[in-house]
Amino acid sequence: MRLITLAPKLTAALLLSLSIISAAIADEAELESWSNDATSKRALLTFVSQVTDERSPQYVPPEARIAVFDNDGTLWAEQPVYFQLLFAIDQARMMLKEQPALASESPYREIASGDLKAIAAGGQETLLKLMMQTHTGMTQTAFADAVRDWIATAKHPTTGRRYTEMVYQPMLELLDYLRANDFDVWIVSGGGVDFMRVWAEDVYGIPPENIVGSRLGLKYVNGELLREAKIEHINDKSGKPVGISQQIGHKPIMAVGNSDGDFAMLEWVTGQPGPSLGVLVHHTDADDEWAYDRDSHIGQLVRGLDEAAERGWILVNMKKDWRTVFASN
Amino acid sequence: MRLITLAPKLTAALLLSLSIISAAIADEAELESWSNDATSKRALLTFVSQVTDERSPQYVPPEARIAVFDNDGTLWAEQPVYFQLLFAIDQARMMLKEQPALASESPYREIASGDLKAIAAGGQETLLKLMMQTHTGMTQTAFADAVRDWIATAKHPTTGRRYTEMVYQPMLELLDYLRANDFDVWIVSGGGVDFMRVWAEDVYGIPPENIVGSRLGLKYVNGELLREAKIEHINDKSGKPVGISQQIGHKPIMAVGNSDGDFAMLEWVTGQPGPSLGVLVHHTDADDEWAYDRDSHIGQLVRGLDEAAERGWILVNMKKDWRTVFASN
Numbered sequence: 001m002r003l004i005t006l007a008p009k010l011t012a013a014l015l016l017s018l019s020i021i022s023a024a025i026a027d028e029a030e031l032e033s034w035s036n037d038a039t040s041k042r043a044l045l046t047f048v049s050q051v052t053d054e055r056s057p058q059y060v061p062p063e064a065r066i067a068v069f070d071n072d073g074t075l076w077a078e079q080p081v082y083f084q085l086l087f088a089i090d091q092a093r094m095m096l097k098e099q100p101a102l103a104s105e106s107p108y109r110e111i112a113s114g115d116l117k118a119i120a121a122g123g124q125e126t127l128l129k130l131m132m133q134t135h136t137g138m139t140q141t142a143f144a145d146a147v148r149d150w151i152a153t154a155k156h157p158t159t160g161r162r163y164t165e166m167v168y169q170p171m172l173e174l175l176d177y178l179r180a181n182d183f184d185v186w187i188v189s190g191g192g193v194d195f196m197r198v199w200a201e202d203v204y205g206i207p208p209e210n211i212v213g214s215r216l217g218l219k220y221v222n223g224e225l226l227r228e229a230k231i232e233h234i235n236d237k238s239g240k241p242v243g244i245s246q247q248i249g250h251k252p253i254m255a256v257g258n259s260d261g262d263f264a265m266l267e268w269v270t271g272q273p274g275p276s277l278g279v280l281v282h283h284t285d286a287d288d289e290w291a292y293d294r295d296s297h298i299g300q301l302v303r304g305l306d307e308a309a310e311r312g313w314i315l316v317n318m319k320k321d322w323r324t325v326f327a328s329n
Numbered sequence: 330m331r332l333i334t335l336a337p338k339l340t341a342a343l344l345l346s347l348s349i350i351s352a353a354i355a356d357e358a359e360l361e362s363w364s365n366d367a368t369s370k371r372a373l374l375t376f377v378s379q380v381t382d383e384r385s386p387q388y389v390p391p392e393a394r395i396a397v398f399d400n401d402g403t404l405w406a407e408q409p410v411y412f413q414l415l416f417a418i419d420q421a422r423m424m425l426k427e428q429p430a431l432a433s434e435s436p437y438r439e440i441a442s443g444d445l446k447a448i449a450a451g452g453q454e455t456l457l458k459l460m461m462q463t464h465t466g467m468t469q470t471a472f473a474d475a476v477r478d479w480i481a482t483a484k485h486p487t488t489g490r491r492y493t494e495m496v497y498q499p500m501l502e503l504l505d506y507l508r509a510n511d512f513d514v515w516i517v518s519g520g521g522v523d524f525m526r527v528w529a530e531d532v533y534g535i536p537p538e539n540i541v542g543s544r545l546g547l548k549y550v551n552g553e554l555l556r557e558a559k560i561e562h563i564n565d566k567s568g569k570p571v572g573i574s575q576q577i578g579h580k581p582i583m584a585v586g587n588s589d590g591d592f593a594m595l596e597w598v599t600g601q602p603g604p605s606l607g608v609l610v611h612h613t614d615a616d617d618e619w620a621y622d623r624d625s626h627i628g629q630l631v632r633g634l635d636e637a638a639e640r641g642w643i644l645v646n647m648k649k650d651w652r653t654v655f656a657s658n
Contacts, residue, residue, distance in 0.1 A: 063536065140574055184538075197578045207392065208578030209513075209538075218574055220567035220593055223600045225574050232561075238549035245469055245547055245554050247576055249526045249537030264549055271552045 030177045033170040038321035040279070043314045044174065047277045051253065052181050058275040062182035066252035068212075068244060068265065069171070071189035071196060073258040073299040074281055075204060076167040077156075077326075079290040081116065081298060083163050084195050085127070087150050089119070091134035107133060136216060136229040140194065143227055147198040161326070164203050168281075169327040175204060178254075186252070188212045188244055190236035190261055194227075212243040240265035258283065259299040266304075266313060278313035280304045285319040288326070359506045362499040367650035369608070372643045373503065376606045380582065381510050387604040389582055391511040396583035397541075397573060397594065398500070400518035400525060402628040403587045403610055404533060405496040406485075406655075408619040410445065410627060412492050413524050414456070416479050418448070420463035436462060465545060465558040469523065472556055476527040490655070493532050497610075498656040504533055507583075515581070517541045517573055519565035519590055523556075541572040569594035587612065588628040595633075595642060607642035609633045614648040617655070 034041040050058035051065060072078040092111045095102060102108040107130035110118040119126055135143065156163060175185050187196060187206055193213030200206045214235045217228035235243040241264055244252065255262070255269040258281040266278035283292050283299065293301040308315050318325065363370040379387035380394060401407040421440045424431060431437040436459035439447040448455055464472065485492060504514050516525060516535055522542030529535045543564045546557035564572040570593055573581065584591070584598040587610040595607035612621050612628065622630040637644050647654065 193575070193578070209576065211578065215575055218571045220570040220597065223597060225570060241549040241554060242547045246522070246544055247538065249522070249540065268549065268552060 030180075031170065031173050033173055033322060033324040035321050035323055038317075040314050040316045040321045043277075044177075044279075047254070047275070048177065048181050051275050060253055060275060064250070064253060065178075065181070065183040066186065066248060066250065067178050067183045067254040067256070068186045068188040068248075068252045068269070069175070069255075070257040070259075070262050070265075071187050071191055071200075071213075073283065074168075074256055074262075075171050075187070076163070077289060078299050079292070080158065082191065083156075083166075084191050085130075086157070086163075087147065087154070087195065088130050088134040089116075090150060090154060091146060092130060095133070132229045135192065135195075136227045138227055140218070140225040140227060143194060144198050147195055151199045164199060165326060165328075167203055167327050168322075169324045170322045172204070172327055174256075175206070179205070183254070184210070186210045186212060186244075186248060188235065188240055188255075188265060190214055190234070190239075192216075193235075212240075212247045214239075236261045238264045241268040244268075253277065255279070256281070257304075259301050260303050261299075263303050266311075270311060270313065278308075278311065279316060280308055280313055281316045281318060284317050285322070285325060287319075289318065291319075359509075360499065360502050362502055362651060362653040364650050364652055367646075369643050369645045369650045372606075373506075373608075376583070376604070377506065377510050380604050389604060393579070393582060394507075394510070394512040395515065395577060395579065395581040396507050396512045396585070397515045397517040397577075397581045397598070398504070398584075399586040399588075399591050399594075400516050400520055400529075400542075402612065403497075403585055403591075404500050404516070405492070406618060407628050408621070409487065411520065412485075412495075413520050414459075415486070415492075416476065416483070416524065417459050417463040418445075419479060419483055420475060421459060424462070461558045464521065464524075465556045467556055469547070469554040469556060472523060473527050476524055480528045493528060494655060494657075496532055496656050497651075498653045499651045501533065501656055503585075504535070508534070512583070513539070515539045515541060515573075515577060517564065517569055517584075517594060519543055519563070519568075521545075522564075541569075541576045543568075565590045567593045570597040573597075582606065584608070585610070586633075588630050589632050590628075592632050596640075599640060599642065607637075607640065608645060609637055609642055610645045610647060613646050614651070614654060616648075618647065620648075 031041055031044065050056045051060040053059060069075055072082050076083070089111060092108060096108050096111055103112040106122060107119065107126050110122050110126055119130065151163060154163060155161060156166060159166065178185055185206060187200060187210065189196060191213050193211055193215050196211050196213055197208040200211055201208065212235060214231070215233050217230035217232045219226045219228055233239060233243060240262065244265070251272055252269050253275060254277045255266045256279040257266060262280070266280070270276045270278040280301065282301065282305070283290055285291060292299060293305060360370055360373065379385045380389040382388060398404055401411050405412070418440060421437060425437050425440055432441040435451060436448065436455050439451050439455055448459065480492060483492060484490065485495060488495065507514055514535060516529060516539065518525060520542050522540055522544050525540050525542055526537040529540055530537065541564060543560070544562045546559035546561045548555045548557055562568060562572060569591065573594070580601055581598050582604060583606045584595045585608040586595060591609070595609070599605045599607040609630065611630065612619055614620060621628060622634060
């Protein structure tokens with residue numbers, strides 16, 4: 001008698017497994033720049049199949065299908081330094097041309113000397129001054145115009161590519177695949193929110209309201225929003241769950257990052273009852289991009305590498321798992 | 330010759346006007362709790378017809394159709410005091426029951442005395458203490474649970490209704506009408522964002538990520554988000570354009586409020602090239618709700634009344650323009 005009552009459940013379970021597997025096979029065409037042999041691709045397809053299948057115990061209704069992506073090193077490259085810092089340097093150079101007398105003071109002195117190392121040698125204080133000088137004291141509109149001009153013309157110091165040509169093709173495909181499965185896709189980055197909002201919709205299809213980042217104080221004066229020299233929120237490390245809670249207001253079910261700056265976000269997202277997925281991109285491709293992890297000055301990945309397996313997070317090996325790195329634009 | 334070249338344009342303009350007028354007439358059924366004689370209803374229908382008609386010079390593509398609504402006094406009532414303050418008082422009462430010794434100190438002393446005036450007499454300091462004691466020091470989850478319990482059971486001191494039954498029926502219809510016309514609808518309120526997020530989706534159909542409000546500092550500790558006794562952003566007056574810029578990241582084309590706390594938001598939204606609409610709800614219905622404006626201790630409306638006409642903002646006369654006030658639930 002027991003067998004008879006169990007049989008329909010068993011059959012249902014088998015049918016469900018088959019349907020998930022066949023859905024995963026059918027989806028292989030979706031992530032075409034991902035190697036079909038890669039465990040990471042298989043895990044992504046399985047997760048999406050499970051949370052979108054109404055018969056699955058892992059089913060998640062569309063309104064709760066929120067996926068958050070780090071930006072620097074996850075959606076686009078981040079070497080030799082964060083691209084937003086290269087924007088700041090270019091802005092300071094322009095200001096220096098207009099007012100050469102500035103060269104006597106930091107951070108313009110370091111900019112005038114012409115190499116990135118001088119800025120790095122100036123330490124945190126020089127970097128902060130550089131960011132404040134180039135990111136504050138103007139209206140939101142003027143800042144957006146400056147970013148728009150730069151992103152349309154500036155080129156990366158070693159690849160010679162436009163920065164928007166240094167976005168990862170496999171990630172563009174993953175964003176599309178998630179959206180096609182009714183995920184709401186967000187950027188949750190340590191970068192400045194107003195820097196990303198200028199170009200992220202064109203490049204990733206992610207609208208301004210779906211971007212969480214570090215932010216300055218703003219002041220409304222005479223119908224304009226002025227950017228104040230005051231950091232209000234640093235959206236990195238434990239600041240990421242905070243930024244998500246403030247802006248999205250509910251917990252995502254999927255988080256994708258590439259460094260220990262994303263650890264808290266992945267920990268928070270995957271530390272919930274019900275289905276969730278944590279993904280870390282591991283920069284292993286010195287030929288097509290850069291290879292770095294534990295000792296990197298940028299995008300350092302130590303704890304993520306040590307704990308990914310026990311936490312069930314997917315490690316994406318860029319060299320092995322991706323057939324293409326950069327989008328051809 | 331000139332007449333000949335002008336004629337097609339003229340014809341097109343006439344056809345366009347006719348199509349907008351007929352669209353507006355067809356839409357009358359949409360806002361059924363709004364009086365058909367009301368200038369406000371006519372203005373709302375015309376605005377929506379214009380921005381959604383691709384042949385209109387006022388056409389706005391769907392991704393830019395953002396409408397922002399104040400909450401207290403705009404989407405639901407706000408008398409005798411903001412409902413969130415009544416929540417705080419009820420929370421403090423519960424804490425007092427559990428720990429009667431608290432009655433010796435403010436704000437519990439005032440709560441124990443049992444009337445709202447004692448709290449008001451304690452001034453800003455008592456109010457702030459009350460809010461901090463009842464809104465901070467717990468996790469985001471625990472706070473959301475407390476709000477959820479309260480909103481499901483608490484009743485308004487004078488009407489005896491549930492608070493969620495004190496939302497304005499004409500505004501629910503306006504939200505639906507805008508969404509049906511591909512507007513993205515947001516709440517931008519001086520109230521606490523985490524207070525509203527618990528129930529706004531059920532009541533207004535507005536999801537957590539589309540709510541901008543005042544917010545506290547949050548801290549991520551051991552996988553939990555803790556609410557800190559630190560006000561990070563007050564989303565009122567000039568804080569409203571700031572909150573919109575931080576969270577939405579682009580300028581809405583429509584703003585709806587009811588008090589001078591909404592003035593800056595309406596000024597900012599309507600002070601742009603291209604189509605925009607500012608709307609102020611004027612509380613004129615002492616029978617079905619409350620009548621107040623210039624001298625009110627809550628929802629004071631002075632500058633809005635004085636400048637609405639010259640700024641082209643719509644004043645909604647609740648008594649005359651609305652056939653029904655509260656949603657029947």
